[in-house]
Structures are given as structure tokens and as C-alpha cells.
Amino acid sequence: MDAPHAAVDETFRAEIRAWLARGLTGEFAPLIGAGGPGREHELIDLRAAWERTLGAAGWIGIGWPVAAGGRGASLAQQVIFHEEYARAGAPGRLGHMGEQLLGPTLLAFGTAEQQKRFLPGILSGTELWCQGYSEPGAGSDLAGVRTRAERSGDGYVLNGQKVWTSLAHVADWCFVLARTDPGAERHHGLSYLLVPMRQTGVQVRPIVQITGTSEFNEVFFDDARTGSENLVGGEGAGWRVAMGTLGFERGVSTLGQQIGFERELNTVIDTARANGSLQDPDIHSRIVQAWIGLKVMRYTAVRTLASSADGVPGLEASISKLQWANWHRDLGELAIDVAGPEGLVAVGGAYELSDAQTLFLFSRSDTIYGGSNEVQRNIIAERLLGLPR
Amino acid sequence: MSSLDEQREMRRTVAEFLDRQADPARLRTLPPPADGFDGELWRRAVVELGVGALVVPESAGGLGLTFADGALVLTEFSRRLVPGPLLDTMVATAFLSQVDTPSGAALLRRTALEGLSFAIATEEVAGAVGTGRVTETGAWQLSGRKRSVVHGAEVDVLLVTARVDGVPAVFAVDGAAPGVSRIPRAGLDHTRRYAEVVLDGAPADLVDGPGPGRLLDLMWVALAVDSVAAARQCLEQTVAYLKVRQQFGRPIGSFQAIKHRCADMAVTLAGAEATAQYAVQAAQGGGEELSVVAPLAKSVCADAFMVVAAEAVQLHGGIGFTFEHEAHLYLKHAKANQQLHGSGAQLRREVGRLAGI
Numbered sequence: 001m002d003a004p005h006a007a008v009d010e011t012f013r014a015e016i017r018a019w020l021a022r023g024l025t026g027e028f029a030p031l032i033g034a035g036g037p038g039r040e041h042e043l044i045d046l047r048a049a050w051e052r053t054l055g056a057a058g059w060i061g062i063g064w065p066v067a068a069g070g071r072g073a074s075l076a077q078q079v080i081f082h083e084e085y086a087r088a089g090a091p092g093r094l095g096h097m098g099e100q101l102l103g104p105t106l107l108a109f110g111t112a113e114q115q116k117r118f119l120p121g122i123l124s125g126t127e128l129w130c131q132g133y134s135e136p137g138a139g140s141d142l143a144g145v146r147t148r149a150e151r152s153g154d155g156y157v158l159n160g161q162k163v164w165t166s167l168a169h170v171a172d173w174c175f176v177l178a179r180t181d182p183g184a185e186r187h188h189g190l191s192y193l194l195v196p197m198r199q200t201g202v203q204v205r206p207i208v209q210i211t212g213t214s215e216f217n218e219v220f221f222d223d224a225r226t227g228s229e230n231l232v233g234g235e236g237a238g239w240r241v242a243m244g245t246l247g248f249e250r251g252v253s254t255l256g257q258q259i260g261f262e263r264e265l266n267t268v269i270d271t272a273r274a275n276g277s278l279q280d281p282d283i284h285s286r287i288v289q290a291w292i293g294l295k296v297m298r299y300t301a302v303r304t305l306a307s308s309a310d311g312v313p314g315l316e317a318s319i320s321k322l323q324w325a326n327w328h329r330d331l332g333e334l335a336i337d338v339a340g341p342e343g344l345v346a347v348g349g350a351y352e353l354s355d356a357q358t359l360f361l362f363s364r365s366d367t368i369y370g371g372s373n374e375v376q377r378n379i380i381a382e383r384l385l386g387l388p389r
Numbered sequence: 390m391s392s393l394d395e396q397r398e399m400r401r402t403v404a405e406f407l408d409r410q411a412d413p414a415r416l417r418t419l420p421p422p423a424d425g426f427d428g429e430l431w432r433r434a435v436v437e438l439g440v441g442a443l444v445v446p447e448s449a450g451g452l453g454l455t456f457a458d459g460a461l462v463l464t465e466f467s468r469r470l471v472p473g474p475l476l477d478t479m480v481a482t483a484f485l486s487q488v489d490t491p492s493g494a495a496l497l498r499r500t501a502l503e504g505l506s507f508a509i510a511t512e513e514v515a516g517a518v519g520t521g522r523v524t525e526t527g528a529w530q531l532s533g534r535k536r537s538v539v540h541g542a543e544v545d546v547l548l549v550t551a552r553v554d555g556v557p558a559v560f561a562v563d564g565a566a567p568g569v570s571r572i573p574r575a576g577l578d579h580t581r582r583y584a585e586v587v588l589d590g591a592p593a594d595l596v597d598g599p600g601p602g603r604l605l606d607l608m609w610v611a612l613a614v615d616s617v618a619a620a621r622q623c624l625e626q627t628v629a630y631l632k633v634r635q636q637f638g639r640p641i642g643s644f645q646a647i648k649h650r651c652a653d654m655a656v657t658l659a660g661a662e663a664t665a666q667y668a669v670q671a672a673q674g675g676g677e678e679l680s681v682v683a684p685l686a687k688s689v690c691a692d693a694f695m696v697v698a699a700e701a702v703q704l705h706g707g708i709g710f711t712f713e714h715e716a717h718l719y720l721k722h723a724k725a726n727q728q729l730h731g732s733g734a735q736l737r738r739e740v741g742r743l744a745g746i
């Protein structure tokens with residue numbers, strides 16, 4: 001499955017592979033396979049400790065410039081990191097929103113002071129972040145954000161509600177899109193604020209998801225406070241900064257996730273072989289189609305990597321988002337069909353689900369978050385194909 | 390692989406030649422049964438561009454291009470649906486170049502010198518499995534029937550798969566030789582002519598080499614390249630139409646139902662293009678991986694092409710359903726690409742088998 005890489009990349013691969021093999025033993029051994037989509041509730045404290053261990057070894061922010069505390073790793077190496085991470089079954093990252101969304105945003109839009117204050121916490125795995133964009137009235141249409149931030153003394157006071165906020169219950173900080181100019185419409189008058197989560201003005205209420213577990217929350221700001229030094233990109237520039245973050249969200253980590261997908265597909269194949277459903281011509285053909293679909297994503301990633309030295313261009317990211325979200329959702333359905341009647345009953349407890357059940361249910365979110373399928377199609381049609389609005 | 394500049398220059402030369410000589414409008418004016426094969430254009434392309442010997446080694450008098458560079462030239466032909474023997478000829482010569490037999494080398498030299506064209510005949514007529522046998526003089530003779538041979542009645546040489554003592558092998562047969570009957574069949578697809586080839590003790594040269602598996606692999610990769618090239622052109626043409634065609638007082642391309650279908654096409658095609666590109670590299674490298682990648686690429690790319698071509702007909706409305714517009718040419722070419730040299734279902738089963746599923 002691996003893309004062809006230069007020798008220096010192979011050395012890098014060997015290094016991270018060996019480190020993970022050593023790291024996921026002893027106290028961290030239970031983390032193998034824990035966390036991630038549909039399992040974000042698992043082993044939170046141990047995973048927080050794992051973040052700090054990763055950080056101490058310099059494995060967070062490897063693609064950031066050396067001056068910013070990263071390793072300046074190439075795009076190919078970042079993909080290798082994600083591949084090896086998934087191959088090792090290392091746990092779902094609690095720090096990914098800081099590392100992949102806020103960090104790059106601060107590198108692009110933050111002041112030197114902001115970088116100095118916040119990047120080390122991300123790189124060391126000691127400060128965890130959540131993303132406060134969506135609201136009850138502002139989902140795909142993010143410009144409908146209504147949460148208010150008013151100047152008060154040398155800071156801001158926030159009032160309003162965010163929703164679907166992943167990992168808000170473990171986060172130390174939240175990057176919030178809020179309205180600083182109540183008279184301004186839509187994407188004007190918005191600001192990008194960094195808000196501490198552990199204060200009385202912030203309340204987090206878990207939302208039970210389709211899997212019966214909770215990884216996202218409602219977040220209520222009730223006179224929550226943050227300092228004016230935590231405004232990124234200037235007052236009123238929030239839309240531009242937030243759009244930058246969305247670009248990062250559709251970026252490099254999805255290129256490496258295919259190893260995780262391959263593991264999931266192999267599990268489905270093993271199950272189908274064990275329970276005999278592989279003999280069913282329809283199941284067999286769907287499995288082969290899934291295997292082929294994974295290869296096509298692989299070849300697409302190889303091509304993207306070959307054509308862009310330092311980042312995934314936005315439009316290719318939209319194509320890849322649709323490609324993998326659909327593939328993964330279909331895999332979820334294949335997994336539950338392969339499980340057969342066994343997949344209809346919980347494996348234990350009140351609603352303790354099997355891998356196939358979790359995959360079937362949680363993969364439904366892939367086509368919603370990070371820009372829904374429909375939103376991605378709008379982007380491709382209008383910006384790539386140039387169809388009129 | 391040659392440098393990017395050289396590749397760009399080569400593509401431009403070919404594109405300019407074809408823009409002058411192979412306007413798709415000209416295609417539409419070739420009425421049946423004169424359609425499906427543009428012999429005049431092929432002759433000029435051989436003389437002016439040397440396209441008959443693209444991947445023939447320089448040592449045999451050819452242009453000595455890599456398979457990947459040859460695929461770039463093929464792409465220019467394919468996006469215009471140029472009706473001629475380039476695809477089969479490129480596959481045949483690439484195959485013969487990998488063959489280390491005197492008969493193969495002789496054919497390559499003749500291709501460079503005389504501009505031979507080829508057709509690849511793999512599909513057997515049910516119940517008429519081709520066999521080869523050695524005569525008393527030590528020469529080979531073939532008997533059997535092959536169907537759906539693309540341009541089979543027009544080309545100079547047929548590369549034929551046949552069994553010798555049950556083992557498959559590849560032979561070269563001179564199309565004009567005694568014992569060879571070529572029965573033209575009108576094609577569904579106007580961009581190709583078809584023939585049923587009946588061999589009755591036809592003299593043949595054994596050119597075995599890497600074996601029929603490798604010949605099919607190269608054919609599948611070439612069909613993948615042909616498919617994505619034509620599909621890209623078809624999508625671009627369709628999108629251009631959607632921007633100008635007005636209904637309900639606005640361009641129909643501004644309706645979201647249509648936008649989303651175009652976006653889905655773009656996603657499907659992007660994956661197929663990446664797959665074709667990967668397969669071309671694998672064909673060039675000649676490694677083990679090709680045996681999986683080639684059938685995979687053919688089925689993925691031909692299916693993507695079919696999706697795009699079918700949508701093109703739908704999104705053009707009535708005009709897309711006529712001989713006055715080229716949408717139907719793409720649809721018919723796409724269906725043929727799905728079926729030729731193994732259907733999607735057959736190829737996917739092959740991929741599954743190789744993947745151990």
C-alpha cells in the first residue's frame with residue numbers, strides 16, 4: 001500500500017515505526033485501537049498522558065517549521081507519520097484540533113506573542129483545543145453565527161451557544177467564531193477568539209450521538225471572558241481566519257488515513273471469511289469493489305503528493321473529502337451486512353457496540369462534518385468547474 | 390521518462406496536428422459505413438508524426454518513447470475519439486518490444502520502416518477456441534475464430550492469442566495471408582470498426598515473450614488511458630454547454646441538481662485519472678504490481694467514462710440524443726471500452742482473485 005518514497009523517507013518511517021512499537025507497551029498498551037471516531041469517550045486520561053508523551057518525543061506538529069518548534073517534515077513524511085500511526089493502532093488523537101487546525105491558523109494569522117503563548121502547549125500535548133464554529137442556526141451556513149463577543153475592559157465577554165463541539169469536555173481552550181459587530185451582516189463583523197474553557201462562564205453539556213456515546217457537546221457562553229490579546233487576525237477579520245482553518249481541516253491528515261481504512265477493510269474481509277458471507281456473490285463483489293475503491297483513493301493521494309510539494313490544494317481536498325467520505329460510509333454498510341444477524345444485537349451492556357456496528361453508525365458523520373457532501377459538491381461545481389452560482 | 394518540457398512540446402505538436410486534421414466535426418461527417426476508421430488520417434499521422442512507431446525502440450528504427458510518453462500521445466488522440474489503430478498498434482509494439490524473439494524484432498523493424506498497423510484479437514467466438522500447431526516444415530499454423538477485433542479488417546497485422554497444447558501463447562498473423570478471412574461487422578460504436586476473424590490453418594509467427602497475460606495487461610492500461618482522456622473531454626464539453634444553455638431564464642448549469650451531478654462526475658473522473666496514471670507507471674516499470682493494477686485500472690476508468698458519457702447525453706437534453714451532436718459517440722465508445730477485452734465484472738473478479746479475496 002505504501003507510496004513510493006525516497007530513502008530518507010524510509011529512514012523516517014523506520015524511526016516512527018520503532019518509536020510507536022516501543023511507546024505502545026506497558027501503561028500505554030491498552031491504548032491500541034482506543035479513541036477515534038465513535039470511540040472518543042474511551043480512556044480519556046490515559047490518552048491525555050499519551051498526548052504529552054507524543055509531544056515530549058517531538059511527534060506533534062512535525063510539519064511545522066523548525067523555527068516554530070516543528071520538524072519541518074515534508075508532506076510525504078507527514079503522510080508517512082499518519083500511515084504508521086494508523087498501522088500501529090495508536091489511539092485517536094485528543095490533540096488533533098490544536099495540532100491540525102489552530103496551530104496552522106496561528107502560524108498563518110497569529111501574532112508573534114500568540115504563537116509564543118500557544119504553540120508550545122500544542123506541541124507538548126499539554127493544552128487541548130476544541131473548535132467552536134457551529135451553532136444551532138449556523139451549520140453549513142457558518143456566516144449565520146450569532147454568538148456575541150463584546151469588548152469589556154481589556155478583553156471580551158461572550159454570550160451565545162455553540163453546538164456539535166467535539167471534545168469540548170476535555171479541551172482547555174476553544175477557538176471561537178463570534179460576532180463582535182452586532183450591526184454587521186453575515187461574514188462581516190465576525191472575530192476569531194481564543195477562549196479558556198475552564199471558567200464559570202462556560203458550560204459544556206454532552207450530546208448523545210448515534211452510537212449512544214458522546215464525543216461532541218453543546219457549549220454555552222454565559223458572560224464567558226477572554227483577553228484582547230487572544231483575538232486572532234484583528235477585530236472583524238474572523239471570517240478570513242476561520243476559512244483558513246477550514247482549508248487546513250481538509251488537508252494532509254486525510255492522506256494518511258488510508259492505512260486505517262485498510263485495517264478496517266481487512267477486518268471486514270476476515271469476518272466475511274470467518275462467517276461464510278464471502279461466499280455470497282453480492283457480498284464478495286461489494287468487498288472487491290471496496291478494495292478497488294481504496295486503491296483508487298491511494299492512487300489519487302500518490303498523485304496529489306507528486307504534484308504538490310507543500311500542501312494539499314483546496315479543491316483537491318474537496319475531491320478527496322467526497323471520495324473518502326462516501327467510501328467510508330459504504331464500508332460501514334458493508335461491515336454491518338457482513339456481520340449479518342449478529343450485527344443486530346449489542347455485544348454487551350446497554351448499548352455496547354461491535355466494531356462493525358460502530359463503523360456502520362459513525363461513518364454516517366463523515367459525509368456531514370468538515371463540510372458536508374453537498375457543500376463539497378457546491379465548491380467543486382462552482383470553483384473547479386466554474387458553473388454559475 | 391523524458392523531461393517535462395519535451396513532453397509538453399510533444400503533446401503540443403500532436404494536438405496541433407489533430408486540431409488541423411481531426412476536428413470531431415469531421416468525425417460526424419463521415420457517414421456510415423465510411424465511419425469508424427480514418428485511414429487517410431492514420432497514414433498522415435504515421436508519416437508526419439511517426440505515431441506508428443512511438444514505443445518501438447530506437448535500435449529498431451522507432452521513436453523509442455517510454456510507455457508513459459506514448460500514453461500522452463494516445464491521450465491526444467483519445468480525447469478527440471480519433472478513429473484509427475493507434476491504441477492497438479501502441480499496445481502491440483510495446484508488447485513486442487518486451488518480447489525477446491527474432492520474429493518480434495523483425496516486426497518492430499518493419500513497423501518503423503513500413504508503418505504497420507496492428508489489431509489485438511483476444512475474444513474467442515464461443516465454442517471456437519483458437520489453437521496453434523507446428524507443420525512438418527516447422528512453421529506455425531493457427532485455426533479458430535476471434536470476434537470483436539477492433540479494426541480487424543483494416544490493419545496489417547493481427548496479434549492473436551491461441552492455445553498450444555492447452556497453453557496460451559501470442560502469435561502474429563499477416564492480415565492478408567491465405568487462411569485468414571476477415572468479416573467486417575458494423576459497430577455500435579462509430580469510432581471503431583469491427584471484424585470477426587476466421588483463421589483456417591493461417592500461417593503465424595510465435596511471438597510469445599512475456600505471454601498473453603502481459604499483452605492483456607498493456608491493453609487494459611491503454612484502454613484505461615483512452616477512457617479517462619475521452620471522459621475528460623466529454624466532461625469539459627458538457628460543462629461548457631451547461632454554462633451557455635439557458636432555461637427558466639438562467640443557465641441550466643446554475644441549477645444545483647445539475648451542479649451536484651457534475652461535481653460527482655469530477656470526483657469519479659479524478660480518481661480514475663489518478664488510477665490510469667498509476668497504471669501507466671506500473672506498465673512502464675514492468676513489475677509484479679501490473680497484473681493487479683491493469684485490470685483494476687481498465688474497469689475503474691471505463692466505468693468512470695461510462696458515467697460521464699451517460700450524464701453527458703442526459704444533460705444535453707434532446708440534442709444529446711441525436712447524430713448531430715457528439716455526445717452519442719462518447720456514450721458508444723464508453724460502452725465498448727467497458728466490454729472490450731474483458732468486462733468490468735470479469736476484471737473485478739480477476740482483481741479479487743489476485744488480491745486474495
Ligand SMILES: Cc1cc2nc3c(=O)[nH]c(=O)nc-3n(C[C@H](O)[C@H](O)[C@H](O)COP(=O)(O)OP(=O)(O)OC[C@H]3O[C@@H](n4cnc5c(N)ncnc54)[C@H](O)[C@@H]3O)c2cc1C
Binds near residue numbers: 164167371374
Ligand atoms: C461528528 C461530528 C463532529 C463535529 N464536530 C464539530 C466541531 O468540533 N466543531 C464545530 O464547530 N462543528 C462540528 N460539527 C458540526 C458540523 O460542522 C456541521 O454538522 C456541518 O457543518 C453541517 O451543519 P448542520 O449540522 O447545521 O447541518 P445543515 O447545515 O443544516 O445541513 C443539513 C443538510 O442540508 C444540506 N445543505 C446545507 N446547505 C446546503 C446547500 N447550500 N446546498 C445543498 N445542501 C445543503 C447539508 O449538506 C445537510 O445534508 C461536527 C459534526 C459532526 C457530525
